[in-house]
Amino acid sequence: MKHLAPLHLDYAKSHNNVVTIYIAQRNFKEALKKLDECSSILKHSIREPYHAAYVSCEHSKAEALMGLNLFGEAIEHGCTALENSLMIHGDKHQTTAAIEKTLQLIYTQQWEYENRPIEENKNTYNEFHP
Incomplete structure (x- = not known):
C-alpha cells in the first residue's frame, strides 16, 4: 500500500x-476512525427526524455502495449513494441511537480496501442536500 496522505476531515x-x-x-x-472520533458532533447536531x-x-460510488450492506439494522429509512458519498438517514424515532449504531458498524467492520488514486x-456542499 502506498504512503497515505494526512487525514483531512x-x-x-x-x-x-x-x-x-x-x-x-x-x-x-483511517478516515472512518476519525469520523468515529467525531461522533459527539453527530450526537449533538442530529436531533430531529429525517x-x-x-x-x-471521495473514492468511487462503488465503494460507497459497498458500505450500504452494513446499515440494515441501524438505519430505518435506508441509505443512498450520491456520487462518492453515503447518505445515512437517521431512525425517525431514535436518531442518535441509529447514528451510534452506524458508527459502531463502520468502525468494527473488516473493510476490503483497494488503494487507488x-x-x-x-x-459542492449544496448538491448533497436531500
Missing part, C-alpha cells in the same frame, strides 16, 4: 441542519 451544518461530514483520505479505514449524515470517501470530487 471537514464538517458543517447545512441550512436545514443536516450534518454533513466530508472525508478526503486514501485510507478509508436528518441525515453524509459520509464522503482519488479522482477530483467536483460536488
Whole structure:
C-alpha cells in the first residue's frame, strides 16, 4: 500500500441542519476512525427526524455502495449513494441511537480496501442536500 496522505476531515451544518461530514483520505479505514472520533458532533447536531449524515470517501460510488450492506439494522429509512458519498438517514424515532449504531458498524467492520488514486470530487456542499 502506498504512503497515505494526512487525514483531512471537514464538517458543517447545512441550512436545514443536516450534518454533513466530508472525508478526503486514501485510507478509508483511517478516515472512518476519525469520523468515529467525531461522533459527539453527530450526537449533538442530529436531533430531529429525517436528518441525515453524509459520509464522503471521495473514492468511487462503488465503494460507497459497498458500505450500504452494513446499515440494515441501524438505519430505518435506508441509505443512498450520491456520487462518492453515503447518505445515512437517521431512525425517525431514535436518531442518535441509529447514528451510534452506524458508527459502531463502520468502525468494527473488516473493510476490503483497494488503494487507488482519488479522482477530483467536483460536488459542492449544496448538491448533497436531500
